Amino acid sequence: MKKLLFSAVAALTLMAAAPLAMADAPKQGGQAIITFNNDLTTLDPQVGYDWQNWSVIKSIFDGLMDYKPGTTELEPDLAESYTVSDDGLTYTFTLRDGVKFHNGRPMTSSDVKYSFERAVNPATQSPGGGYFGMIAGYDDVAGGKATTLSGIETPDDKTVIFKLTRPDATFLHLMAINFGYVVPKEEVEKAGADWGKNPVGTGAFKFVEWVPGQSIKLERNKDYYKPNTPYLDAITFEFGQDPTVAVLRLKKGEIDIVGDGIPPAQFAELTADPANKDLIVVGDQLQTGYVTMNVTQPPFDNIKVRQAVNMAINKDRIVRLINNRAAPANQPLPPAMPGYNPDNKGFAYDPEGAKKLLAEAGVGEINTELYVMNVDPNPRIAQAIQQDLAAVGIKAEIRSLAQAEVIAAGGSGKAPMVWSGGMAWIADFPDPANFYYGILGCAGAVEGGWNWSRYCNKALDERAAKADSMVKDDQKDARISEWKAIFDDVTKEAAWAPVFNEKRFTYHSDRLGGDPALFTDPIHIPVNYDYIYAKDAQ
Amino acid sequence: MLRYLAKRLAASVLILLGVSIVTFGLTFMIPADPVTMIAGRNSTPQMREQIRVQLGLDKPIPEQYARYLGRLVTGDLGISYARKSEVAPLVASRLPPTLLLMLGAIIAELMIGLPAGIYAATRRGRFGDKAAMTLSFLSVSTPQFVLGLTLLYLFAYLWNWFPLGGYGKISNLILPALTLGLAGGGWYSRMMRSSMIEVLRNDYIRTARAKGMSEWRVVMKHGFRNAILPIVAMIGLDVGIFMSGVVVVENVFGWPGIGQLMWQAIQSLDIPVIMGVTIVAACFIVLGNLIADLVSPLIDPRIRLR
Numbered sequence: 001m002k003k004l005l006f007s008a009v010a011a012l013t014l015m016a017a018a019p020l021a022m023a024d025a026p027k028q029g030g031q032a033i034i035t036f037n038n039d040l041t042t043l044d045p046q047v048g049y050d051w052q053n054w055s056v057i058k059s060i061f062d063g064l065m066d067y068k069p070g071t072t073e074l075e076p077d078l079a080e081s082y083t084v085s086d087d088g089l090t091y092t093f094t095l096r097d098g099v100k101f102h103n104g105r106p107m108t109s110s111d112v113k114y115s116f117e118r119a120v121n122p123a124t125q126s127p128g129g130g131y132f133g134m135i136a137g138y139d140d141v142a143g144g145k146a147t148t149l150s151g152i153e154t155p156d157d158k159t160v161i162f163k164l165t166r167p168d169a170t171f172l173h174l175m176a177i178n179f180g181y182v183v184p185k186e187e188v189e190k191a192g193a194d195w196g197k198n199p200v201g202t203g204a205f206k207f208v209e210w211v212p213g214q215s216i217k218l219e220r221n222k223d224y225y226k227p228n229t230p231y232l233d234a235i236t237f238e239f240g241q242d243p244t245v246a247v248l249r250l251k252k253g254e255i256d257i258v259g260d261g262i263p264p265a266q267f268a269e270l271t272a273d274p275a276n277k278d279l280i281v282v283g284d285q286l287q288t289g290y291v292t293m294n295v296t297q298p299p300f301d302n303i304k305v306r307q308a309v310n311m312a313i314n315k316d317r318i319v320r321l322i323n324n325r326a327a328p329a330n331q332p333l334p335p336a337m338p339g340y341n342p343d344n345k346g347f348a349y350d351p352e353g354a355k356k357l358l359a360e361a362g363v364g365e366i367n368t369e370l371y372v373m374n375v376d377p378n379p380r381i382a383q384a385i386q387q388d389l390a391a392v393g394i395k396a397e398i399r400s401l402a403q404a405e406v407i408a409a410g411g412s413g414k415a416p417m418v419w420s421g422g423m424a425w426i427a428d429f430p431d432p433a434n435f436y437y438g439i440l441g442c443a444g445a446v447e448g449g450w451n452w453s454r455y456c457n458k459a460l461d462e463r464a465a466k467a468d469s470m471v472k473d474d475q476k477d478a479r480i481s482e483w484k485a486i487f488d489d490v491t492k493e494a495a496w497a498p499v500f501n502e503k504r505f506t507y508h509s510d511r512l513g514g515d516p517a518l519f520t521d522p523i524h525i526p527v528n529y530d531y532i533y534a535k536d537a538q
Numbered sequence: 539m540l541r542y543l544a545k546r547l548a549a550s551v552l553i554l555l556g557v558s559i560v561t562f563g564l565t566f567m568i569p570a571d572p573v574t575m576i577a578g579r580n581s582t583p584q585m586r587e588q589i590r591v592q593l594g595l596d597k598p599i600p601e602q603y604a605r606y607l608g609r610l611v612t613g614d615l616g617i618s619y620a621r622k623s624e625v626a627p628l629v630a631s632r633l634p635p636t637l638l639l640m641l642g643a644i645i646a647e648l649m650i651g652l653p654a655g656i657y658a659a660t661r662r663g664r665f666g667d668k669a670a671m672t673l674s675f676l677s678v679s680t681p682q683f684v685l686g687l688t689l690l691y692l693f694a695y696l697w698n699w700f701p702l703g704g705y706g707k708i709s710n711l712i713l714p715a716l717t718l719g720l721a722g723g724g725w726y727s728r729m730m731r732s733s734m735i736e737v738l739r740n741d742y743i744r745t746a747r748a749k750g751m752s753e754w755r756v757v758m759k760h761g762f763r764n765a766i767l768p769i770v771a772m773i774g775l776d777v778g779i780f781m782s783g784v785v786v787v788e789n790v791f792g793w794p795g796i797g798q799l800m801w802q803a804i805q806s807l808d809i810p811v812i813m814g815v816t817i818v819a820a821c822f823i824v825l826g827n828l829i830a831d832l833v834s835p836l837i838d839p840r841i842r843l844r
Binding site for chain 2: 049050249409444448
């Protein structure tokens with residue numbers, strides 16, 4: 001009876017809520033101003049690959065798949081529907097009707113094919129072309145022997161068929177990644193080298209103007225295929241805005257979002273101010289900050305030494321050092337990522353245990369180097385790690401360098417230890433596979449690769465490949481548990497010392513409204529521009 | 539005059555050639571690999587190799603330099619690694635804001651430095667002199683990012699006199715020009731002071747005074763014109779000092795000039811842009827020096843060009 005009552009109440013609440021939700025749909029209108037310190041580099045979806053241009057591109061262009069706003073849940077976008085063959089080697093997408101490019105031309109299947117070929121073609125120099133290695137014909141195009149992908153067929157204007165050379169459970173995520181966004185060939189060719197400055201897509205916002213070093217203006221795409229979307233009439237990105245100055249401007253009501261986030265020096269003051277309670281939104285991000293240890297060289301070829309390093313680092317203290325803008329990490333995967341194992345506690349802080357392990361390892365005195373990017377707060381974090389290591393008898397000298405130099409030192413295998421802050425792995429798509437191959441698998445453990453630990457475990461690679469061959473819907477859970485198991489083993493092998501998972505703090509003006517999840521969208525940084533709205537237009 | 543000009547121009551070309559060799563050489567000494575930065579995190583060694591070949595980075599360094607120089611003389615600064623667009627128009631579009639900022643800074647430093655220097659010189663050893671020189675010492679030693687942020691906080695945020703950064707209106711120019719020019723103003727006030735003190739010791743000044751000329755006219759008519767000479771020569775050199783200052787000032791104030799472009803290019807290791815800005819900046823420094831050399835004899839006929 002009690003149960004019945006509950007469901008009756010629930011049903012009533014739902015009924016009451018439904019029309020309310022309809023009435024609450026935000027009205028279109030108004031605008032937002034977002035500041036960034038740096039000008040954008042490009043709006044070419046096949047080329048742009050930094051956190052800043054990443055989500056602006058997402059608002060101008062669309063892919064076959066996308067994520068539900070504010071979540072990591074896949075849904076069809078330019079594709080209306082799709083089917084997967086039983087062997088997982090053929091994906092057939094049916095395109096949506098009525099999708100037009102901003103130049104007015106309807107989007108067709110040949111545009112989809114062209115866009116993927118453009119991503120893979122070496123002449124494009126796309127940093128993401130390698131993601132499409134499972135599409136048949138990839139090697140020929142990537143190797144410069146062909147310009148068309150034999151694995152993409154377009155039997156009619158509305159159908160795109162992908163033939164794969166191996167089943168890959170991340171394929172649908174890759175259909176949602178920027179590098180596969182659909183671009184109109186005629187505009188790309190017309191603009192030539194200036195295409196990245198004159199983007200034409202199918203997305204929620206239409207590109208208007210780019211004044212180099214100053215601003216980019218977007219306006220609402222009135223022909224966008226989703227009705228009543230987006231809500232804002234216009235977005236202006238202003239560049240060259242020091243975040244410290246941008247915070248002052250936001251307080252004065254001149255701008256709406258500090259795109260670079262809250263500067264460390266102002267963090268305590270702003271978050272303590274009760275006026276900012278609803279204006280600063282906190283969320284998780286698909287990011288882990290870690291220390292890599294090069295397993296191919298002494299002393300870190302000894303697993304006991306690596307485990308000792310894991311136990312020596314006081315993660316809570318480091319988190320306090322950065323004003324609690326992160327949560328201590330215990331495994332490579334961040335908590336918001338599917339496959340994160342809440343039961344995997346990693347290595348607890350235990351300096352005595354670390355000393356014991358080092359004694360057991362019997363490697364004698366350890367003198368090593370810790371490479372770190374020279375932008376605050378990373379050198380401070382490195383110093384904390386240095387002190388923790390010294391407390392257990394490991395002497396680590398800090399090498400504080402520019403980002404590109406740290407990346408080079410890691411990629412060449414020269415750096416025994418690297419603190420990943422400032423260059424850390426933020427997932428390109430929300431799947432555990434994206435946290436494995438390039439940074440913990442054999443594929444990345446090469447000259448110029450991003451697996452700076454050079455950890456290469458063939459058995460784990462095989463298990464990863466096997467997990468990713470589980471493509472059917474009813475295998476999803478089995479696949480994720482296999483990834484969990486893989487990352488449990490990776491954690492034990494201690495090629496990394498995971499330190500923390502950064503949180504995101506988005507500071508926005510009172511003029512802007514929307515679900516808080518939109519302001520810390522895991523896919524769109526800093527915010528999901530398509531679904532936030534202007535309160536003054538309501 | 540013409541022979542002198544030809545000689546100086548030839549020397550300038552040599553200097554620029556030297557700059558091109560040094561910047562080119564430096565990019566190979568940086569322990570970082572642009573190909574890794576372009577290719578991204580999930581690239582394969584084959585992809586990286588392909589990009590290396592496309593950019594011509596697999597060629598011997600002298601050959602790369604020869605190609606670079608060949609393009610440079612035609613005004614082609616190459617293609618940006620991060621933007622995939624041409625560097626020359628990019629730098630050209632960022633030049634006017636920087637030149638405007640430097641002009642503003644020169645006006646600011648002269649408007650601060652000359653009156654302060656003259657004032658101090660005429661009150662030598664007294665309180666006004668000491669106060670002016672203390673202020674000049676402070677202005678020379680304040681880091682520009684501290685000064686810039688302080689000015690922004692006080693005059694733009696608290697008192698609303700000026701906008702909080704930005705570009706386009708004359709009101710946007712005043713604070714960054716002041717930030718860039720204040721140190722120079724302090725410097726000039728010291729130079730002007732010592733130059734003026736020296737000039738005022740001359741016999742013709744005593745003669746002027748003896749004629750019963752007012753002190754104001756003595757200082758401004760006879761003193762100023764002679765005392766300002768060393769400063770005019772310095773203005774040309776300022777271009778070089780400002781070229782490094784704009785990197786900081788433009789970033790604090792959101793000024794869309796080449797300093798900002800340079801800073802961003804350094805962060806992303808966009809070597810063609812870094813080299814492009816360096817060469818263009820070097821051209822302006824050389825030009826500034828040349829102008830300083832040519833202007834001095836126009837003001838002071840005693841200086842002869844050789």
